[in-house]
Amino acid sequence: MKKLILCSLFACLISTGYAQPHPRRRPPPPPEEEQFEEGRPGPRMKEGPNKEHKERIELFKIQFITEKLALTTSEAEAFWPVYEAHKNVMKDILKSKSEDEILFQESILNARKKYKNDLKPVLKSDERINDALKIEREFLNKVRGEMNKRRGFQP
Numbered sequence: 118m119k120k121l122i123l124c125s126l127f128a129c130l131i132s133t134g135y136a137q138p139h140p141r142r143r144p145p146p147p148p149e150e151e152q153f154e155e156g157r158p159g160p161r162m163k164e165g166p167n168k169e170h171k172e173r174i175e176l177f178k179i180q181f182i183t184e185k186l187a188l189t190t191s192e193a194e195a196f197w198p199v200y201e202a203h204k205n206v207m208k209d210i211l212k213s214k215s216e217d218e219i220l221f222q223e224s225i226l227n228a229r230k231k232y233k234n235d236l237k238p239v240l241k242s243d244e245r246i247n248d249a250l251k252i253e254r255e256f257l258n259k260v261r262g263e264m265n266k267r268r269g270f271q272p
Contacts, residue, residue, distance in 0.1 A: 174260065181256050186240070186249055195239040196249075203232040 179197075182188075188196055206228045215221040229250065236246045 177260075178253075178256055181259070182249075182252050185252050185255070186245060192239060196236075199232070199235045199239060203228065203235070206231075 182200075183193060186192075186196075207225070210221070210224050210228060213221075213224075215224070233246055233250065236249055240246050240249060
């Protein structure tokens, strides 16, 4: 009887040990003094990206888009003003924060349609235009993945 109780106790201890997550897969807990409070940045975000970081990210973005679209020099000279105009229009739409969700989505769709029409003389093929429309989301996913990797989160 003692052996049966001892074996069952041992089996319970082993099963609870295997039920715990692996320590390397858990993100580290935030330090006690840097708990998130309203109005303060979170534990991992000091003061947000500064101007230098934003400029570096913008340079990486330009390089990424230029390589993915395989832009020639003349295409790049025509592409970037169209891209910047589209980016400014999207910023204005996002700042307006329309209460009507349908109107908001419709204005984004209209801006993307105009962007597509503006890109036709620059990129010439529908495949390259579709790539240009998808490429910013691909860049953002790549940046997000890199940030998570640097923070220690496993995908």
